[in-house]
Amino acid sequence: MAFGPNQQAELRRLLARFRAAHATASVPTGAGKALEAWVTMRMGRAAQDKGWSVQLRRGDGLPLPPGATFAFRTQPGMIKAASPQAVGYLGLQPPDPAAEAFELHAGVQWRGRSGARHECDVSLLPATVGSAIRATATGGYPRGLPLVALECKDKSGDATPDEMRQTLARLFDLACIQQSADGGPHRIFTETMSVGWGWRSTRYRPFFANGQFGIVRARGFGLGASQLGAHYEIRRYSNIYERPRQFAMRALLNRFSELLDTLV
Numbered sequence: 001m002a003f004g005p006n007q008q009a010e011l012r013r014l015l016a017r018f019r020a021a022h023a024t025a026s027v028p029t030g031a032g033k034a035l036e037a038w039v040t041m042r043m044g045r046a047a048q049d050k051g052w053s054v055q056l057r058r059g060d061g062l063p064l065p066p067g068a069t070f071a072f073r074t075q076p077g078m079i080k081a082a083s084p085q086a087v088g089y090l091g092l093q094p095p096d097p098a099a100e101a102f103e104l105h106a107g108v109q110w111r112g113r114s115g116a117r118h119e120c121d122v123s124l125l126p127a128t129v130g131s132a133i134r135a136t137a138t139g140g141y142p143r144g145l146p147l148v149a150l151e152c153k154d155k156s157g158d159a160t161p162d163e164m165r166q167t168l169a170r171l172f173d174l175a176c177i178q179q180s181a182d183g184g185p186h187r188i189f190t191e192t193m194s195v196g197w198g199w200r201s202t203r204y205r206p207f208f209a210n211g212q213f214g215i216v217r218a219r220g221f222g223l224g225a226s227q228l229g230a231h232y233e234i235r236r237y238s239n240i241y242e243r244p245r246q247f248a249m250r251a252l253l254n255r256f257s258e259l260l261d262t263l264v
Contacts, residue, residue, distance in 0.1 A: 002154055002218055003034045007241060014041040018056045021069040028072045031154040035240075036106045036121045037072050039152060039216055039252070043104060043122070044090045046253040050260050053093040057103075059086020061134055073107035076119035079130060080139035091127065094264045100197075101127035102147070102263065110149075111141040111191060112173030120170075121216075124148035124259075125197075129188055132195040144188035144196075145175040147259065148212045150237075150252075159217060159236075161224035167215055168232055175207050176200050208233040210262075212255050216240050216248075 008027055011034070015022035018041075028034045044054045056064040060082040064070055073087045080086040090104040104124050109117040123146040133140045151167055153159070176187075177200055186196025201207035214235030215221075221229070221236045229236050235255065237248040 002156075002241075003031045003038070004241070006243065007038050008034070011038045011041060014038075014045060015070065017045065018054070018064075018070075019066045020056050020064055021067055026069055028074070030074075032121075032152060033072065033074065033107070035152045035154045035216070035218075039150065039240075040090065040104060040106045040122050042249065042253060043148075043256050044092070046256055047090075047092050047104075047260060050257055051095045052260065053095075055091045055093075056088055057091045058084050058088050059134075060084050061091075061131060063091075064088060076107050076109050078139050078141050079105070079108060079133045081137055082134040086139075089130070092124075092260075094260075096264065099264055103127050103130040104148075105130075109141055110146065110174055111143045112170070113176060114173050116173060117141060118170045118174060120146055120149040121152040122148060122150040124212075125188055129190055129195055129197055132190050140191045142188060143174075143176075143191055144186060144198075144200075145171070145207060145211065146188065147263075148256065149174075150212070151215045153215060153217045155217065156219055158219055159215060159221040159225040161222065161228055163215070164221075164225040164228040164234065167213075167234055168228065171208060171213060171232075171234070172204065175204055177202055177204060177207065205231075205233060212259050214252070214255075216252065 012022040028037050048054045056070050071088045092102045109119050187198030189196035216237045220238040237252045240248045
């Protein structure tokens with residue numbers, strides 16, 4: 001089962017809820033990108049249900065005007081310098097307006113310790129880092145381990161161990177633990193290290209456990225992929241389109257809600 005009419009209709013309703021343009025043309029056409037957009041918007045709705053203020057924002061950081069088209073990402077890339085035409089994101093503000101704000105992005109590439117870039121289909125970062133990147137002349141790539149990093153796979157068949165290994169390798173390259181001299185003391189930071197947020201862990205598995213890392217799939221996971229994911233705290237959200245109970249989506253949103261509770 002792939003991204004279909006039910007998910008498209010729900011995505012359009014979510015866009016309408018956020019006061020954005022919500023005609024059929026507003027929905028990404030590629031199945032993989034549509035899944036990313038659907039998951040991102042569902043997470044934004046979950047944050048609203050927790051009492052957070054959630055706004056669709058343009059690529060310059062300003063709120064999307066009512067009725068305007070939200071710019072979804074069509075291919076992986078950096079956070080660009082501030083521009084109304086740049087790809088948008090969701091701005092998340094906790095109930096306390098003085099508390100730390102965050103940004104939920106789709107398709108952003110993060111820079112690993114090796115210097116390689118890694119796409120995170122859905123990722124969460126502090127607004128201080130996102131704003132600092134947009135304030136530069138060229139934009140850039142966030143570095144460090146995201147608070148949320150989800151891979152979205154709109155594919156038939158069960159995930160193989162190699163698919164889980166790829167996700168694990170990406171997280172290992174992004175996670176700056178204490179033994180590494182790369183990146184200073186912060187968990188997430190700009191490429192120039194001028195702005196940082198949070199603190200690194202000294203071990204990988206606890207580092208992975210205190211965030212939300214996982215693979216979202218149209219189908220399931222083979223035994224080897226499940227074993228590897230369970231050991232390294234990489235969550236498996238299988239049969240994401242399942243109706244009417246939507247067990248996987250409920251698990252994804254519940255974990256996201258738990259994570260938000262730790263950020264206030």
